[in-house]
Amino acid sequence: MPTPTPEPYSEASFWDKLREQALSAGREVVERALCLYFAAQQPQTPLWARTVIYGALAYFIAPIDAVPDMAPVLGYSDDLGVLVSALVTVSLYINDEVRQRARETMGRWFGPREDGGERPGR
Template sequence: MVRRLALSINVIYAALLLYYVLKKPNIPLKTKGIILGALGYFIVPTDAIPDLIPVVGYSDDLGALVLALAQVSMHVDDDVKSKARRKLTDWFGDFDGSELKDIDDKF
């Protein structure tokens, strides 16, 4: 259960990072396309590995989101990270922020 929750929070955090980058002014059209493609893949329930399969179901979503984040990483700044973490706190209350270290370390 803990591992599944940690993976879920990482997936949602990655999606939130992309969302807040998308909302920034002056983001190039190509960057917006990359973000929208990754977020679209995340929300579509019929992807490569169905999300109903515990733990594994979100791994392909996380992979797509992290790949998109790698391509738009120059736009992920402290403000974007702060907004994403605040939203996670709104939704999940207090959580162990170290769970997000894997994603933060990439940017």
């Protein structure tokens, strides 16, 4: 029996896009998307912040972009811009727990960071 296709703007489609596009999107895009996702899961994140987060994540998983994701070099630049804007807007809700969950997920997917740099939302 075939696997059901997730709804275009669902949690399943978010995880599917991350899994399928993680390497081509790169660490910067994926890590920021994870920080936003985990911040939205926090009970103390207010509705207005969740709305900003879900709007940015919906743009990230949208099948149609301002700059197509398959375009060499620039493909994820619009996604990164939207994710960074959302991170700045909701930065009060990107706490240590959110950063740690994103770091752990990134470590499982990509291995440790080579540059030892700070994480998004710091």
